[in-house]
Amino acid sequence: MALVTDLINLNLTDSTPKIIAEYIWIGGSGMDLRSKARTLSGPVDDPKKLPKWNYDGSSTGQAPGEDSEVILYPQAIFKDPFRRGNNILVMCDAYTPAGEPIPTNKRCAAAKIFSNQEVEKEVPWYGIEQEYTLLQREINWPLGWPQGGFPGPQGPYYCGIGADKAFGRDIVDAHYKACLYAGINISGINGEVMPGQWEFQVGPAVGISAGDELWVARYILERITEIAGVVVSFDPKPIPGDWNGAGAHTNYSTKSMREEGGYEVIKKAIAKMGLRHKEHIAAYGDGNERRLTGRHETADINSFSWGVANRGASIRVGRDTEKEGKGYFEDRRPASNMDPYVVTSMIAETTILWNKS
């Protein structure tokens, strides 16, 4: 058994200049990640220098069988924590052979918004808090929970330690280092309120890279759970009842918000967000109505509210932002299964480009 690991861990840099590039894309459901690997003749660090590729879209619900090629455009490179050496992970988006983004490609439209001059000028920063739940593989019940039963009520688990309070830390810690190795801007991790639920944060990341980094962090997480024999769920309310849901709170600031007088800019931005509450909610993840109930540190899905240090609001402003008169705010509405390309670009669009008319 150890000999398979010897082969997996072979350092090829002494044997060959060739590298392995794992091309990653989002499949037909909008949440299923797919990937396959190819050999390249030497190391590459610029995505523009990577060849386009294609895949069988008829096998992912993204093309018909008689015209099945979907083209992959490489967009971002990260170091491969599984293969190491000079091997890479490549985040891609998907196009028809004629060069049109396929319907499930949300990155293309987001990239357009982020390259708008008004938006570029504001250098939008994002910090995304990705929550997720680990499940036992064959029974799809949270990791650490007794089969056919429940653990003690929430209370001891948030940031908890100990074999009776923290379930799956090896995955979380492996993921943290793997992401740092890969070059992802992972800023922290913590155990969540519901046992078996965890969170990692990515950011601050600028513009389109927030989405790229979050998707690759999700990819690395699911590859690690695959190795650990555990299933990762991004469902926003995996267990109904008195158990917290899982969100992807999105922290946001623009240049104007980060400078003197920024607090006024923040308040104006939040007001605009309030006027587009329904549109944002519709794009913030499927099944979010099961999570945004007004309880368990959420605001009800039908109300828009904001407040300083208020975890029961739709948007929370930190006390330090209020004190310093500048900073950022936290949109707590997005669900854990949101698409970061959609959410980040929509927040930029609403707060920078959209006018009440």
Next chain:
Amino acid sequence: MSLLNDLINLDLTDSTKKIIAEYIWIGGSGMDLRSKARTLPKPESDPKKLPKWNYDGSSTGQAPGEDSEVILYPQAIFKDPFRGGNNILVICDAYTPTGEPIPTNKRHAAAKIFSHPEVEKEVPWYGIEQEYTLLQKDINWPLGWPKGGFPGPQGPYYCGIGADKAFGRDVVDAHYKACLYAGINISGINGEVMPGQWEFQVGPSVGISAGDEVWAARYILERITEIAGVVVSFDPKPIPGDWNGAGAHTNYSTKSMRDEGGYEIIKKAIEKLGLRHKEHIAAYGEGNERRLTGHHETANINTFKWGVANRGASIRVGRDTEQEGKGYFEDRRPASNMDPYVVTSMIAETTILL
């Protein structure tokens, strides 16, 4: 167990000049790989300089007991990823003591075709997409499938990730690096549509080396599954019903096809293949009729058709080949248990010589 691994992983280059050469050949069924090792006095990189050897053909269904010696002619050398150092794997083919290829030796006739001047001139390139299924050892049921039951239907598994979608990736990834280390032209891997099924691609390789490299890659794969305690199957339809089969799609081009105006050459070549459909099918692997049904991204075994980007055709031409007016085409008919010596040389013969 760790002391055994220490010994397996001993680097002998400091202790001795001697190397170990693992001689590999194909047994009597045409799909069973066999190998045995011998010590050589020093490193060697030219197969012509390696000594011929022999084996007991009566134990592999390739010779009678009273005249059992079959001679091994070394044909290709690869670095040994299991022994490391200067140790090597040697792909061989088999001959009688009087120098005739034995009946199961398909390499010999293929090499003749590839050394034909008309064929050599065209520098035929091959890219072979080898699919295979991993099975749990004692029950011969696909890896990751519940005992006595089935996983959820196909959909999530193609290029999928996660413990509920990808079964056996450590074998696949170990194989990828091992082949690169060995010097095999492995160009990629992916998870396949049926859970527990995978694919690797070898190429572009020229002429006879395509067959040598695919056989060496198959050998390395089965040695790795042996370590992992898992069984590899090259059956073209391991599970009947609504589950994809396993193929060995063979991508092909000649110099003329890769040059300006190549698309016309490609179309002519495809026509010739269409006229010999039955002959090719007969040589494209046993049991292929269970796989080529017209469903599950195959064309029916009795029909020959081709199309651009059409995965339901016998032969598929990629969109970029169509767009650029030159390139290559993909013969999707060969089964996973095809003999690459037979398939590659037959395609060259039909398209160049006939």
